[in-house]
Amino acid sequence: MADMENIIAVDIGGTHMRVAMYAPGEHAPLFHERIRSHAPNETVFDRLTSLIVNVWRQGGGAQAIGVSSPGPLDPHTGMILAPPNIKEWRDFPLAEQLTKRFKVPVFLDNDANLAGLAEWKLGAGRGHRNALYLTISTGVGGGVIIEDRLLQGHHGLAAELGHMIVDSRPDAPLCGCGFRGHLEAFSSGTGIERYAAEQLAAGRVSALTGRPSAREIEQAAHAGDGLARAAYARAGDYLGLGVANYLHIFNPSVVILGGGVSLSGALLLEPFEESLRKHVFHPRYLDGLEIRQAELGDDAGLLGALILARARVEN
Amino acid sequence: MADMENIIAVDIGGTHMRVAMYAPGEHAPLFHERIRSHAPNETVFDRLTSLIVNVWRQGGGAQAIGVSSPGPLDPHTGMILAPPNIKEWRDFPLAEQLTKRFKVPVFLDNDANLAGLAEWKLGAGRGHRNALYLTISTGVGGGVIIEDRLLQGHHGLAAELGHMIVDSRPDAPLCGCGFRGHLEAFSSGTGIERYAAEQLAAGRVSALTGRPSAREIEQAAHAGDGLARAAYARAGDYLGLGVANYLHIFNPSVVILGGGVSLSGALLLEPFEESLRKHVFHPRYLDGLEIRQAELGDDAGLLGALILARARVEN
Numbered sequence: 001m002a003d004m005e006n007i008i009a010v011d012i013g014g015t016h017m018r019v020a021m022y023a024p025g026e027h028a029p030l031f032h033e034r035i036r037s038h039a040p041n042e043t044v045f046d047r048l049t050s051l052i053v054n055v056w057r058q059g060g061g062a063q064a065i066g067v068s069s070p071g072p073l074d075p076h077t078g079m080i081l082a083p084p085n086i087k088e089w090r091d092f093p094l095a096e097q098l099t100k101r102f103k104v105p106v107f108l109d110n111d112a113n114l115a116g117l118a119e120w121k122l123g124a125g126r127g128h129r130n131a132l133y134l135t136i137s138t139g140v141g142g143g144v145i146i147e148d149r150l151l152q153g154h155h156g157l158a159a160e161l162g163h164m165i166v167d168s169r170p171d172a173p174l175c176g177c178g179f180r181g182h183l184e185a186f187s188s189g190t191g192i193e194r195y196a197a198e199q200l201a202a203g204r205v206s207a208l209t210g211r212p213s214a215r216e217i218e219q220a221a222h223a224g225d226g227l228a229r230a231a232y233a234r235a236g237d238y239l240g241l242g243v244a245n246y247l248h249i250f251n252p253s254v255v256i257l258g259g260g261v262s263l264s265g266a267l268l269l270e271p272f273e274e275s276l277r278k279h280v281f282h283p284r285y286l287d288g289l290e291i292r293q294a295e296l297g298d299d300a301g302l303l304g305a306l307i308l309a310r311a312r313v314e315n
Numbered sequence: 316m317a318d319m320e321n322i323i324a325v326d327i328g329g330t331h332m333r334v335a336m337y338a339p340g341e342h343a344p345l346f347h348e349r350i351r352s353h354a355p356n357e358t359v360f361d362r363l364t365s366l367i368v369n370v371w372r373q374g375g376g377a378q379a380i381g382v383s384s385p386g387p388l389d390p391h392t393g394m395i396l397a398p399p400n401i402k403e404w405r406d407f408p409l410a411e412q413l414t415k416r417f418k419v420p421v422f423l424d425n426d427a428n429l430a431g432l433a434e435w436k437l438g439a440g441r442g443h444r445n446a447l448y449l450t451i452s453t454g455v456g457g458g459v460i461i462e463d464r465l466l467q468g469h470h471g472l473a474a475e476l477g478h479m480i481v482d483s484r485p486d487a488p489l490c491g492c493g494f495r496g497h498l499e500a501f502s503s504g505t506g507i508e509r510y511a512a513e514q515l516a517a518g519r520v521s522a523l524t525g526r527p528s529a530r531e532i533e534q535a536a537h538a539g540d541g542l543a544r545a546a547y548a549r550a551g552d553y554l555g556l557g558v559a560n561y562l563h564i565f566n567p568s569v570v571i572l573g574g575g576v577s578l579s580g581a582l583l584l585e586p587f588e589e590s591l592r593k594h595v596f597h598p599r600y601l602d603g604l605e606i607r608q609a610e611l612g613d614d615a616g617l618l619g620a621l622i623l624a625r626a627r628v629e630n
Contacts, residue, residue, distance in 0.1 A: 153565055281494050284470055
């Protein structure tokens with residue numbers, strides 16, 4: 001059945017890409033495909049277009065394509081700037097290339113912004129007008145809704161909430177981006193792993209050995225290991241400090257926590273909430289504030305890309 | 316001459332209050348009065364209403380009153396929460412009280428937000444759609460314009476840009492608000508004074524003695540005093556770090572620096588710009604970015620109150 005009012009949503013990750021087709025007004029996809037991003041002797045762009053062609057043919061076409069991609073990228077020009085896990089897309093005009101291939105408008109934003117948009121519109125932030133979304137996994141990303149609009153900024157580079165310096169010492173922990181003292185360096189899965197590895201190397205006693213993963217550290221923490229618990233507590237403590245900063249900056253009515261590390265429960269969330277309360281400089285920031293777990297899981301990127309494209313073709 | 320389309324703008328400071336009346340479309344006041352905020356045997360509110368009555372009579376009335384006041388305050392309810400220099404206004408319903416007295420709508424926001432609004436509309440931020448304003452004086456305040464709208468937040472408490480933790484050590488410098496490690500603790504006039512006093516108390520050699528004021532430190536720095544120069548360089552260094560954080564968060568196209576300390580020139584601005592460049596984690600945040608001195612001086616609060624009230628009565 002051909003319906004040219006359909007929208008195709010694309011979610012590009014460092015390991016997998018997903019493409020789905022949505023009928024007008026629907027949030028459950030008509031068709032849905034998923035493949036690995038990389039394969040020998042094939043470019044990521046060729047793999048992506050083949051996947052879109054599959055979905056396009058099944059649905060009989062679409063009126064627009066929305067794309068969620070790792071940043072940094074420029075949503076105004078549709079240019080991917082420097083994605084950490086897709087080296088061949090440095091300064092790559094993704095929106096232009098897809099428009100040339102499929103002859104429909106293509107709308108692009110970064111994965112964290114779009115996950116925040118989706119959680120606000122369809123997930124844990126429904127009904128709020130000012131929402132702060134943080135995804136805590138390998139890195140820390142953010143998306144901010146201000147009076148029902150996604151914060152994008154002049155070049156569309158806004159809301160890099162993981163890259164706020166919260167420790168200004170010259171020997172502060174290294175962030176994945178190469179700079180020091182960022183929130184991500186403390187509160188991401190990578191930050192948790194690095195801290196545990198450093199403590200182990202320094203001879204701290206623990207059931208853990210070598211360079212344990214965030215998941216292994218979480219399991220050891222649940223089993224009562226002191227170092228493992230301290231690693232999560234430190235991540236939660238800095239997360240609370242960072243969110244206090246963001247409350248002072250944005251004064252949202254809901255904070256939504258997503259990403260794999262946010263699922264570790266009280267290990268992270270108890271120190272987080274204690275630290276948040278300790279660092280907020282006026283109690284009114286906490287008045288009526290909801291702190292919620294993200295609801296959309298892995299679909300947040302696809303749904304955000306759908307919402308973005310739908311909003312743009314309707315304007 | 317009576318003109319009920321006039322607007323009265325009020326700027327309340329810890330030491331002085333100003334009231335001005337503006338004709339439709341004008342940014343130069345018809346009448347303008349200024350008095351000290353405090354006097355024996357008189358409340359601040361009574362002094363304020365007398366001043367408004369004076370201006371009101373000269374101009375034959377007004378259709379609305381806009382008010383700039385020190386925060387924290389709630390612009391949605393018109394309530395002053397806890398102004399540091401007007402103790403009698405703790406949880407004071409200023410907008411309601413003024414409406415009761417003058418029978419016209421009263422619109423309120425904090426001084427830094429309104430100065431930012433005025434600089435964006437009439438001053439150094441003209442023509443930009445995403446502007447970051449920082450005022451650096453006794454404290455550090457901020458105002459943010461995102462796609463032509465003032466950032467206010469759920470309770471109107473947004474953009475407390477001076478109260479971002481940039482130093483998470485337990486012994487980080489104290490901020491005027493009583494918390495530690497805030498940008499204001501490093502980059503405000505008070506932060507500069509505190510650092511100089513501590514260094515002098517620790518025996519550092521300098522032309523300065525005792526507890527010098529920010530102005531005295533500035534003069535000594537211009538005369539080449541090492542400690543005085545270091546105090547301003549440290550303030551500029553942290554200001555650059557803080558603004559880098561705000562570029563990652565908001566990605567504005569203009570940064571506007573206002574307030575007395577920002578007038579100290581290269582002493583502050585050279586270390587600021589060096590630090591900003593050092594801490595920005597992707598060069599595209601600096602692409603086309605303008606860094607400008609505020610243009611409206613002491614009139615920014617009045618003009619911001621005027622713009623706020625005018626925008627509200629026109630909607």
